[in-house]
Amino acid sequence: MKNISKIALLTLLTIGLGSCKKFLEKDPIGRIGKQVLFEDVNGATLALNGSYKSMLNYYKAEFGMYGDVASDNLTTVLANDVYMPEQFNFSSTPDDEASAAGHIWLAIFESLNNVNNLINALPELKTKFPDQTAQLETIQGQALVLRALCHLDLTKVFAQPYNFTPDASHLGVPILLKTPTPGQEIPRKTMKETYDQILKDINDALPLLQKYNNTNQAVVSYQTALALLSRINLYKGDWAQSVTYADQVIAGNTFKLATATEYKNVFIAYPSPATTPRVEVLFQLSAFGLPSYSTTDINSIFSSFSSAKYRASTKLLNSFDVTDIRKTEMFVSTSAKSITKKYADTIATAPRPFAVKVIRLSEVYLNRAEANWNLGKYELAAEDLRIISQRAHPGQTIAISYTNNANLYKQIADERNRELCFEGHRLFDIVRRKEGLERGADCNSTICKLTYPNDKFVLPITNKELDANKAMKQNPGYN
Numbered sequence: 001m002k003n004i005s006k007i008a009l010l011t012l013l014t015i016g017l018g019s020c021k022k023f024l025e026k027d028p029i030g031r032i033g034k035q036v037l038f039e040d041v042n043g044a045t046l047a048l049n050g051s052y053k054s055m056l057n058y059y060k061a062e063f064g065m066y067g068d069v070a071s072d073n074l075t076t077v078l079a080n081d082v083y084m085p086e087q088f089n090f091s092s093t094p095d096d097e098a099s100a101a102g103h104i105w106l107a108i109f110e111s112l113n114n115v116n117n118l119i120n121a122l123p124e125l126k127t128k129f130p131d132q133t134a135q136l137e138t139i140q141g142q143a144l145v146l147r148a149l150c151h152l153d154l155t156k157v158f159a160q161p162y163n164f165t166p167d168a169s170h171l172g173v174p175i176l177l178k179t180p181t182p183g184q185e186i187p188r189k190t191m192k193e194t195y196d197q198i199l200k201d202i203n204d205a206l207p208l209l210q211k212y213n214n215t216n217q218a219v220v221s222y223q224t225a226l227a228l229l230s231r232i233n234l235y236k237g238d239w240a241q242s243v244t245y246a247d248q249v250i251a252g253n254t255f256k257l258a259t260a261t262e263y264k265n266v267f268i269a270y271p272s273p274a275t276t277p278r279v280e281v282l283f284q285l286s287a288f289g290l291p292s293y294s295t296t297d298i299n300s301i302f303s304s305f306s307s308a309k310y311r312a313s314t315k316l317l318n319s320f321d322v323t324d325i326r327k328t329e330m331f332v333s334t335s336a337k338s339i340t341k342k343y344a345d346t347i348a349t350a351p352r353p354f355a356v357k358v359i360r361l362s363e364v365y366l367n368r369a370e371a372n373w374n375l376g377k378y379e380l381a382a383e384d385l386r387i388i389s390q391r392a393h394p395g396q397t398i399a400i401s402y403t404n405n406a407n408l409y410k411q412i413a414d415e416r417n418r419e420l421c422f423e424g425h426r427l428f429d430i431v432r433r434k435e436g437l438e439r440g441a442d443c444n445s446t447i448c449k450l451t452y453p454n455d456k457f458v459l460p461i462t463n464k465e466l467d468a469n470k471a472m473k474q475n476p477g478y479n
Contacts, residue, residue: 003468004109004174004186038121041132047118048139051146052219054114056285058107059356060298062087062100063153064424068302071426072439073417074310077337079444083301083309089446090456094463094478101459104157112150113179119143120178134212141208142220145228148201149358151175152232155194157459158475161432162236164453168192171473185471195236202229215254217281218355223254224283227359230367235432239371246368253277255361257387260394264329266360267342280362286355299343299354302422311337315440316421319414324392326418340422357423362388366416373409378402385412388419431457 037043058064062084068074070087084100086092092101122140126133154173155162164170172194174186189197202225209222230245249255258266258280266280293299301309312331317338320327331338343354369384382400385408390398402408413433417426430437430452437450437457450456455477466472 003465004176004180038117038125041125041129041135044118044121044125044136044139047114047121048142051111051115051118051143052285054107054111055146055149056287056356058104058111058153059285059358059424060287060354061103061107061296063104063107063157064298064356065301066100066104066157067424067427068422069310071430072437073313073316073421073426075313075439075442075444077309077311081309083296087459090450091446092456092459092478094460094466094474096460097462097464102462102464104459105154105462105465108150108154109176112147112176115143115146115150116176116178119147137208138212138214141205141212141225144201144205145209145220145225147177148198148205149228151194151198151201152228155191156428158461159191159194160453160458161428161434162191162195163432163434164191168195171475174472185469187471188473195232198232199229202232215276215278217278217284218286220283221254223249223252224359226252227282227361227364230364230371231359234367234371235428237374239374242371243368243375246364246371249282249361249364250368255280255282257361257365257391260325260391263325263391264341267330267354267357268344280360281355281357282361282364283358284355285358288353288355290353293353297354298356302340303343303354305332305339308337308339311339312421313440314442316417318440319418321393323395324418325394326392342422360420360423362391362419363416363425366412366419369412370409370416373405373412378405378408381412382408385415388415392418427457 037047065084066087069084070090074088076082076088082088086096086099086101092099096102119140122136122143126136129136151173159172160170162168168191170191172189172191175189175194175197176186177197180186205220206222206225209220209225213222215221215223226245226249230242230249233239233242233245255278262279287293287297287299295307300307317327317331322328330341332341333339365384365388369381369388372378372384373381382402386398386400389400400408400411402411413429416429420426420429427437434452436452436454439445439448447456455475458475460478461472461474466474
């Protein structure tokens with residue numbers, strides 16, 4: 001695997017810059033291509049589109065599946081045909097350059113380099129084209145949030161959660177704000193330093209996104225940034241801030257929860273630009289319009305009934321009651337397996353167009369519920385829980401009752417998994433809550449239980465990265 005300093009200077013998948021291999025290997029061509037690309041505002045727009053496409057590439061691949069594959073939500077369809085076996089069996093090693101550990105690292109850093117090149121080209125373009133400042137600031141706001149997401153996504157896979165140490169002084173990830181020079185050694189920062197940069201980028205983006213706001217669900221908006229701040233502060237344990245940002249998204253009414261009738265279409269239909277307010281999805285990476293879909297894309301691995309590698313675990317299915325539309329409408333089942341429909345309508349043999357949901361409004365409600373619980377505001381937490389549960393049970397009136405505060409917390413956690421399963425959250429939610437992982441009776445992994453804390457809850461840095469970058473430190477347990 002190429003180390004950080006050799007990863008793509010710019011991998012723009014929406015424009016023709018020739019083969020990626022040649023582009024990476026020939027530095028002069030890379031420099032010329034970069035200069036030509038950023039000579040005008042149209043080039044910056046193309047670069048932004050390329051950054052979205054690059055992020056889609058890792059969300060629809062191993063990164064997008066890892067949070068569920070390494071959780072208690074899934075079992076394999078066939079025990080001898082496992083996709084991402086190292087992650088399902090918690091058997092990753094530093095030699096796994098050619099598997100998910102290496103692929104996720106490389107793909108996110110490629111995306112990060114793309115967006116950094118764009119961000120760093122913008123000051124000169126603003127000077128050169130002062131009459132197009134608005135368009136350039138719109139690009140800047142979106143790009144800053146994409147950079148924050150790249151760093152956040154890296155921490156979720158390669159670092160223990162923020163609260164792993166009391167002061168977040170444990171290893172985070174490298175912070176890249178520009179493309180490193182060949183051979184440059186890039187160290188990992190602490191988790192606190194990493195989160196500080198993530199929060200800075202989003203807060204720097206907020207006034208730009210608010211000034212030039214859009215409601216296109218396929219691009220970053222002001223509401224996207226606020227919602228992500230709610231998530232990040234939940235991960236951080238800053239409960240009051242998580243509530244504050246969730247309040248702003250929900251009270252803004254730019255987006256509304258899907259009704260029970262609309263719920264299925266959230267996952268299988270591309271939204272109409274004329275819809276006001278927008279329904280449910282605050283930000284998604286759309287694969288609609290791609291010329292082809294891979295057998296290793298998330299829609300094939302999770303939602304092709306004939307070729308899916310994973311099915312819902314009995315433990316997950318048993319967490320739904322019999323009237324919950326998220327079970328009755330969002331799974332297709334036989335006596336042998338239940339497959340999610342979140343990435344394909346009919347679970348057809350051929351892969352179908354799909355969009356990967358980065359953040360939905362229902363998550364924001366659940367963020368607020370959990371944060372309010374931690375603030376001791378149990379009635380407010382129960383009300384947000386009721387809203388999400390009521391949508392899932394249109395034929396009855398939902399009331400939340402709990403025997404004690406701990407029971408309410410468990411209900412919120414269980415509801416979060418019912419709502420967000422197969423969307424890449426489960427492992428990260430378990431670990432940030434400092435819970436152990438316990439798979440059900442139908443577990444067919446070599447590892448069915450892990451206690452918290454555990455080195456296996458993060459993936460290793462590959463040996464080739466360590467060899468090429470002497471400043472890099474390995475995760476504990478993989479030395």
